[in-house]
Amino acid sequence: MEKVAEILAEVSAEVVEPRFRALADGEVMEKAPGDLVTIADREAEVIISRRLRELLPVPVVGEEAVAADPSLARALVEEPAVWLVDPVDGTSNFVAGRPDFAVMASLVRAGQAVAAWIWQPMSQTAYSAELGAGAWRDGHRLVRRPTDDAPEKWRGTLKSRYLDPAEHHRMLTSARVFGQVSGGLRSAGMEYPLIAEGEQEFILYWRTLPWDHAPGSLLITESGGVSARLSGSPYRPDPPGGEDGLLVAADPAVWEHTREILLGR
Incomplete structure (x- = not known):
């Protein structure tokens, strides 16, 4: 290592x-x-x-x-x-x-x-x-401290560049319940550690190239968080062109609640 x-x-x-x-x-x-x-x-x-x-x-x-x-x-x-x-x-x-x-x-x-x-x-x-x-x-x-139960106190990132415009608008509307939502730092290597360090509660990515997401996803899961496809399946570093959509969150409860808010399910 x-x-x-x-x-x-x-x-x-x-x-x-x-x-x-x-x-x-x-x-x-x-x-x-x-x-x-x-x-x-x-x-x-x-x-x-x-x-x-x-x-x-x-x-x-x-x-x-x-x-x-x-x-x-x-x-x-x-x-x-x-x-x-x-x-x-x-x-x-x-x-x-x-x-x-x-x-x-x-x-x-x-x-x-x-x-x-x-x-x-x-x-x-x-x-x-x-x-x-x-x-x-x-x-x-790195061990994340417990997350507050109230979504209105959560901070997150929506990486929405590759979303369908209608879906993008719907998610942005749904995300108003959160305390703070940004468009990100344009670098997965800077964004993933924010969750592991307790500075954010979630990130939603859409396009997921493996070299961008394999390192951060492991960092998150090994610090107690979740990195999973929107279907709920754990992230795996597949070749480009595979499944889109990846939700990264501080813990399983935050992951489930964030998906429910953003996707309505």
Whole structure:
């Protein structure tokens, strides 16, 4: 666990952080309309992938590699073990000079995340989780305090960019019962820890790319929370294009009540 955390922090210091607010012309590209990638994303993924394979020689499913060859993501369902890598989670923030970005990795065995790491470079904060062993921030175990029963005191995030407009409007209307609802930080690696740390009670995601959600989902479940599809099935890091919708919450009661409020069921 410690070695992977060291890899993420070292690669971040080597190729990501020096380019923060210092990207040169030609170092920011579009890999799809509205979807940015930088030289830092690509270089960091190559180095992290190589070093992870030195620890455990299994396939690496990296965000930028899959952008170039989508078939690589099939390893998540075809291989017994896979590394997942998100070299810069929150690239749009990174490009804009906003500090809300992270470097993430997870280890998936038999289709389930069994270990996860999130490095937040601007605060030099490390989160990790291991299936059945707990969740940690900088070596201190994370255990959420009990949540208040009143939804009007809950804080949450609705990631509604990919929702149907009518459904988006209906959910926003339903969400008025909550104390505070935001649109998020544009980085899963910054958002998931807010629940584990007790700063928010829920997040609703719609599109769920595996490199974005495997690390945070394990962090949440190992700190006592829930990360599950809207059907109620536990989150699993499937290849892109699978089931949409993911509700993450501080505990099972919050998850059930939030789903009832947002979805009417």
